[in-house]
Amino acid sequence: MNTPDDDWLRLDQQICFSLHAASRAFNGVYRGILKGLGLTYPQYLVMLVLWEHGELPVKKLGEHLRLDSGTLSPLLKRLEAAGLVRRERSARDERSVEVRLTEEGVALRGRALQVPRRIASSTGFGAEEIRTLRARLDELTTALDAAAALAEPQGGPSTAAAAAERP
Amino acid sequence: MNTPDDDWLRLDQQICFSLHAASRAFNGVYRGILKGLGLTYPQYLVMLVLWEHGELPVKKLGEHLRLDSGTLSPLLKRLEAAGLVRRERSARDERSVEVRLTEEGVALRGRALQVPRRIASSTGFGAEEIRTLRARLDELTTALDAAAALAEPQGGPSTAAAAAERP
DNA sequence: CACAATTCAATTGCGTGCAACTGAATGACG
DNA sequence: CGTCATTCAGTTGCACGCAATTGAATTGTG
Numbered sequence: 001m002n003t004p005d006d007d008w009l010r011l012d013q014q015i016c017f018s019l020h021a022a023s024r025a026f027n028g029v030y031r032g033i034l035k036g037l038g039l040t041y042p043q044y045l046v047m048l049v050l051w052e053h054g055e056l057p058v059k060k061l062g063e064h065l066r067l068d069s070g071t072l073s074p075l076l077k078r079l080e081a082a083g084l085v086r087r088e089r090s091a092r093d094e095r096s097v098e099v100r101l102t103e104e105g106v107a108l109r110g111r112a113l114q115v116p117r118r119i120a121s122s123t124g125f126g127a128e129e130i131r132t133l134r135a136r137l138d139e140l141t142t143a144l145d146a147a148a149a150l151a152e153p154q155g156g157p158s159t160a161a162a163a164a165e166r167p
Numbered sequence: 168m169n170t171p172d173d174d175w176l177r178l179d180q181q182i183c184f185s186l187h188a189a190s191r192a193f194n195g196v197y198r199g200i201l202k203g204l205g206l207t208y209p210q211y212l213v214m215l216v217l218w219e220h221g222e223l224p225v226k227k228l229g230e231h232l233r234l235d236s237g238t239l240s241p242l243l244k245r246l247e248a249a250g251l252v253r254r255e256r257s258a259r260d261e262r263s264v265e266v267r268l269t270e271e272g273v274a275l276r277g278r279a280l281q282v283p284r285r286i287a288s289s290t291g292f293g294a295e296e297i298r299t300l301r302a303r304l305d306e307l308t309t310a311l312d313a314a315a316a317l318a319e320p321q322g323g324p325s326t327a328a329a330a331a332e333r334p
Numbered sequence: 335c336a337c338a339a340t341t342c343a344a345t346t347g348c349g350t351g352c353a354a355c356t357g358a359a360t361g362a363c364g
Numbered sequence: 365c366g367t368c369a370t371t372c373a374g375t376t377g378c379a380c381g382c383a384a385t386t387g388a389a390t391t392g393t394g
Contacts, residue, residue, distance in 0.1 A: 009215065012215075015286075015297050018300075018304040018308070019189060019304055021233055022308045025312050025315070028315045030183065032315060040349065041350090042350060045180070048176065052176075052177075059371090059372065066191070067350095068353095070351075070376090071352070073375080075349080093359075093372085094360085095358070095371065096359095096371095116175040119182075122314035123307060123310050125306075125307065130178065130181075134181050136300055137185040137188075138188075138189075140290060140300075145195075147290075151199045194351085207380080208380090209381090225342080225343065226341090226343085235343095236344065238382070240344050240345080261342095261389055262341065262343070263343080
């Protein structure tokens with residue numbers, strides 16, 4: 001028999017670990033399928049955004065993907081070295097860097113069109129199941145991000161006295 | 168208007184990206200809460216397994232967590248440097264390394280008992296919702312692992328002639 | 335018993351992911 | 365107009381996560 005604390009420890013392990021494992025499993029399947037395109041999974045996500053929006057500054061790319069420049073800068077350098085994107089400092093704002101697809105990058109989209117079908121068949125899930133799961137995960141992400149934002153200023157997220165930290 | 172291929176590309180981005188984002192969001196919340204314990208999120212998962220099973224060889228630890236020695240070896244070295252675990256080569260099988268909690272490692276469990284509650288409150292999800300979500304994610308992981316195993320031997324997962332690869 | 339195949343942990347190399355910092359460019363404010 | 369704060373990309377440092385390899389120990393087989 002377990003104490004209530006033990007039960008919580010167990011349940012906790014299940015949730016966070018299940019998510020962790022599912023994410024890595026997805027990553028593994030993508031790895032195998034994307035190998036033929038010469039892309040990693042995060043690189044594929046970047047290409048998806050670029051295929052959809054065309055040309056974007058690094059900042060906007062980061063907002064779409066929830067990634068910062070610390071992750072994107074080296075990743076984009078690799079995509080540029082692979083000849084898929086170009087990076088050019090914006091003329092209007094010299095701080096900003098525009099990321100733009102090359103012809104090669106645009107052409108890769110044709111070969112990438114088969115990827116989603118192969119992934120979907122790997123999951124064995126139907127479109128409706130996937131939609132539901134996605135919605136739940138997005139709720140979860142929103143809630144977690146909000147909690148992290150609250151917890152960041154100081155230690156305890158229970159006491160929400162997290163304002164007035166300006167000098 | 169979009170072609171069916173475009174729709175698939177969109178849907179695909181939603182699923183994989185939602186999972187990716189949720190996993191990182193979880194990671195962020197754990198990072199904040201575990202900072203006080205001096206643990207990272209994967210290190211916390213290792214400690215959870217050890218608190219539950221006591222003493223384990225690296226191999227078994229890897230099976231519980233779906234991680235290999237390439238990830239666990241340096242992680243366990245850090246836990247050892249932090250004084251939470253000891254690693255000793257097994258007497259019966261010199262290849263195996265037993266990972267065992269130190270007194271300090273056992274004591275840390277007391278402080279970790281509050282973690283699950285804080286995480287659960289961060290999600291805003293009820294126990295039942297969490298259970299359902301976990302079950303879906305585990306189904307997903309199982310399906311994806313099976314697909315990856317099929318795809319690994321050669322290129323196409325559609326033709327399942329992936330036997331007889333022995334010389 | 336000898337020899338080959340297997341198992342196990344560790345190491346190396348690469349690509350994220352994130353915190354912290356740097357440095358340049360821009361904007362705000364007196 | 366000049367200073368100060370903010371914004372943006374890049375870099376550094378650290379910790380996974382995984383493929384591939386190494387090397388030692390064990391097991392299986394003849």
